[in-house]
Amino acid sequence: MIAGSIAKILKTYHANTASPAIAMTISEDQRVLYSNATPQQDHFFESNFRRPFSNWKANVGLKNTNLDELARNSFLHSAGATLLVVVFLLCGMALTIRATDREARLAQAKSNFVANVSHELKTPLSLISLFSEILELGRVNNEEKKAEYYRIIRHESLRLNTTIDNILDFSRIEAGRKTYQLVDGDMADVIHYVLSTHRYQIVNSGFDIQTDIQPDLPSVLIDRDAMAQAISNLLDNAIKYSGKVKQISLTAKTLASNLCVEIADHGIGIPRAEQARVFEKFYRVGNGLVHDVKGSGLGLSLVKHIIEAHNGTISVESDVGKGSRFRILLPIAASVPSANDA
Ligand SMILES: Nc1ncnc2c1ncn2[C@@H]1O[C@H](COP(=O)(O)OP(=O)(O)OP(=O)(O)O)[C@@H](O)[C@H]1O
Ligand SMILES: [Mg+2]
Numbered sequence: 001m002i003a004g005s006i007a008k009i010l011k012t013y014h015a016n017t018a019s020p021a022i023a024m025t026i027s028e029d030q031r032v033l034y035s036n037a038t039p040q041q042d043h044f045f046e047s048n049f050r051r052p053f054s055n056w057k058a059n060v061g062l063k064n065t066n067l068d069e070l071a072r073n074s075f076l077h078s079a080g081a082t083l084l085v086v087v088f089l090l091c092g093m094a095l096t097i098r099a100t101d102r103e104a105r106l107a108q109a110k111s112n113f114v115a116n117v118s119h120e121l122k123t124p125l126s127l128i129s130l131f132s133e134i135l136e137l138g139r140v141n142n143e144e145k146k147a148e149y150y151r152i153i154r155h156e157s158l159r160l161n162t163t164i165d166n167i168l169d170f171s172r173i174e175a176g177r178k179t180y181q182l183v184d185g186d187m188a189d190v191i192h193y194v195l196s197t198h199r200y201q202i203v204n205s206g207f208d209i210q211t212d213i214q215p216d217l218p219s220v221l222i223d224r225d226a227m228a229q230a231i232s233n234l235l236d237n238a239i240k241y242s243g244k245v246k247q248i249s250l251t252a253k254t255l256a257s258n259l260c261v262e263i264a265d266h267g268i269g270i271p272r273a274e275q276a277r278v279f280e281k282f283y284r285v286g287n288g289l290v291h292d293v294k295g296s297g298l299g300l301s302l303v304k305h306i307i308e309a310h311n312g313t314i315s316v317e318s319d320v321g322k323g324s325r326f327r328i329l330l331p332i333a334a335s336v337p338s339a340n341d342a
Contacts, residue, residue: 021063109282124156
């Protein structure tokens with residue numbers, strides 16, 4: 001009965017898995033009354049019971065371990081746990097610092113954006129207002145000059161329109177409300193349309209634009225307006241960031257199972273480290289040359305969104321001081337065969 005009770009108590013004690021296993025032997029003279037294991041030699045204590053069991057002796061120690069080992073293990077466990085907590089804390093701190101840094105950069109980018117957008121809206125508006133006032137006052141008698149002022153007004157209105165379109169689309173994208181209607185379309189048509197809308201800007205600023213459009217381009221699934229907006233943004237950048245060498249090339253061809261559109265300039269280029277970041281919203285390259293060129297930093301993030309909505313990819317190759325080449329790849333296989341293909 002005694003053996004049963006002791007075994008029960010030890011079982012309860014051992015139910016806590018963290019407790020070290022106890023070895024206990026209870027003997028009466030030389031007769032063993034209860035024993036669950038023999039404690040390790042030199043690592044146990046003996047005790048006599050009080051009356052009326054004074055001839056009973058309890059021999060208690062640790063099973064399969066000793067106090068030194070137990071202390072060492074406990075130290076290693078605590079050190080391991082502390083190390084883990086420290087690692088977690090450091091990771092947490094690193095993540096917090098990163099998030100704060102990101103927030104700070106985003107806040108800075110947003111405030112730059114507001115300043116840049118205000119400029120982008122105000123500049124064309126001031127020009128439109130100035131030239132329309134001159135025309136209204138009838139101060140220009142020269143027909144050529146008049147035509148020139150009308151062209152400026154038209155061009156600045158288009159520029160204003162592009163900026164507003166970009167801002168509206170950006171807010172639609174942010175709100176998850178931007179949708180695309182993909183229909184079988186002719187990319188050559190879209191490119192010619194974009195070139196026609198930029199004609200004034202191209203001619204007026206002395207650009208030489210080489211176009212090389214493969215005559216039998218296969219049709220692809222496109223949202224015509226969105227694609228025109230993407231190509232227009234790329235062409236606009238090529239013009240804005242060209243510097244002295246005013247040469248731009250625009251090519252469209254098939255490349256494996258893709259339709260490939262490339263817009264290349266010989267302008268200021270983009271440093272390698274910033275090439276991936278130019279597709280982020282609000283991001284503008286921070287080198288001195290770009291600072292004089294105004295922009296909202298939205299154009300390429302819209303282009304990326306538009307191209308990815310077409311299951312395509314956009315990439316850039318660029319060398320500082322030599323120029324940039326933006327490449328759009330759109331899958332041809334995804335397109336619905338046109339009537340001509342049937
Ligand atoms: N062709 C290019 N050559 C050199 N740098 C470029 C070119 N295209 C884009 N960049 C860099 O990438 C940045 C992001 O371009 P993005 O078109 O998104 O914005 P933006 O031109 O500054 O403003 P906007 O929203 O008015 O287009 C630009 O500020 C510029 O630093
Ligand atoms: Mg741009």
